Amino acid sequence: MRITLNILADAPPEPSALQPLQVRGACPHDCPDTCSLLTTVENGVATRVQGNPGHPQTGGVLCNKVSRYTERTYHAERLLQPLKRVGPKGSGQFEPVSWNAALSDIATRLKAIAARNPEAIVPYSYAGTMGQVQGESMAGRFFNRLGASLLDRTICATAGAEGLTQTLGGKVGMRVEFFAESRLILIWGSNSIGSNLHFWRYAQQAKKNGARLVCIDPRKSETAEKCHEHIALLPGTDAALALSVMHELITHDWLDHDYIARHTLGWTALRERALQWSPERAAAVCGVPVEQIRSLARDYGQCFIDRQPAAIRLNYGMQRVRGGGNAVRAVACLPALIGAWRHRAGGVLLSTSSLFPIDKAALQRPALLAGRTPRTINMSTIGDDLLRETSAQFGPRIEALIVYNSNPVAVAPESGKVVRGFARDDLFTVVLEHFQTDTADQADYILPATTQLEHWDVHSAYGHTDALLNRPAIAPLGQAKPNTQIFRELAAHMGFTEPCFADDDETLCRAVYGDKVDFQLLLDQGFATLPLPDAPFAEGGFPTPSGQCEFFSDRLAAQGLDGLPDHLPNYEVPGSSREFPLAMISPPARNFLNSSFVNVKSLRDMEGEPVLEIHAEDAAARGITSGSIVRVFNLRGEYRVKAKVSTRARPGVVNGMGIWWRKLGLDGTNVNQLTSQHLTDLGRGPVFYDCLVQVQAD
């Protein structure tokens, strides 16, 4: 059959439509690439999801996960009607109920709690969708009007974000497309092939043009094995490595003195700090050969000598340790030392998200708080917080939790405590979801939410600089509703009459950027590139208070913190414990994205089952062979998993690949049974990769 393509569809196609359509959308997942999608719709059914070839950042290519999006959307286990718990908490036993009955009962329960203290109600959400509209727009209005507790959304990126902000002034950096012209690329704390595929395409272009690629990561990832060099440092030692590179730049005078003098703050103090970090000292801390550190510094310094661009693609893996914020600060100082910012293909990129002019107040309406200042709950300590009693310090015991765009029972640290908290009989839990996840199993009500193919949204990105629009390609499946509509209707059941609760999704989409981004352009081509200079800091102009790259941060010093970046040892230092001699990190399995896609059969078949990668030396010392079941444990708990003896793990470090749903793992647990609720130095983030364990043959 000849397929006629109509690129611009204004609304979900009618089920009776005869002509296939292609509808432009945006990938909603927590990935820096924010791809532009083209969904083919035939007779009202989405038959294919592809990358938009007209969007330069996507280049017509999607990752393995989202190219199977129709399998996820039409999954036999999609939640298609509201469900009410009928069995014991956590049993996963539910019965269908009407929307009206569900929302009426939820509103009644929330009103009763709010009458005592609305702060006993806690929203819990993260990046299940990165959309600005189906994320925190109507939901934010609802919780602000209610006066519920605020949520500190720290689970992924706040340590790095704070480190970057204290150094460069915000989540700002190089434009990703210019990595293709770099001479040296350091891929630091990132498995780009698995989680930043479109950056990897630019890195490949640079490699073809003669660039050198160095990967810095405790795990020998798919990316590490394709780079010219892999520096397999111990988890939590990145700041020591960066300071030692500075040491070498200083002692060899590979420094752009003009750039440092004109565009940085705190050079003398940083110089003194860095000179304390000889390669020998750093090598001992990082667990890597001293020559590898010297060679890294030489490569970086050579770019200054040759006036060639050196670029760093930093990612969030390295900031999931106690000193994560300081580590990002240390790395973010490097480009200024050699004047890398002078080139459009030089500098550092961790996140571009501060570059997007999002009008959060228009979306979330903080004025609905009406002067109230609710307490803030940190999502990374939800395990402890669900188990706390009312106190003057904590405030009221948490009585209700509304979870959307998140699966905390699987992804929050120290999940033994998280499960105990969710299992409280006196906790009222509502979960908006696509599937019956580990968290949905614990709910009192599960409300079926639409997927990205079924609703409107507007997106920013954190790995490029294009805004995107997502149009619905198909009508909502079953009785599923967009998050916005669920909160709109819940607001009505609560008796909230403010006109903002009547805003439809198109109004919300237009409010995201106001007049800062051309909405017509988003409608016409699906994306709009932000107007930004090629080399944003070639002449300084950092968005810090001083306008300089702040090696020394007065703002941190004013808080009683170290004004300079330094290496802060992990809470659980690798090699420091005889009882728990192995460090464990828990990076995402290549075919999953956090805990999303774990239930998509074709992707799960590729992953097989939960595995722990372990180096041959550590395996042999324990009588462990590939394929055997091992017990991984520490004082917080244990999980059993299949061992994979692999060169992907370095000696002394095991890789517990995540993030499997607990109910799909052996004994109904996953790797987060072992991670801790300690917080990072900056940004109050979790320390997933700061974790000592022991491993035994089962």
Ligand code: SF4
């Ligand atoms: S997960 Fe990332 S690479 Fe995959 S489609 Fe979405 S944005 Fe693109």
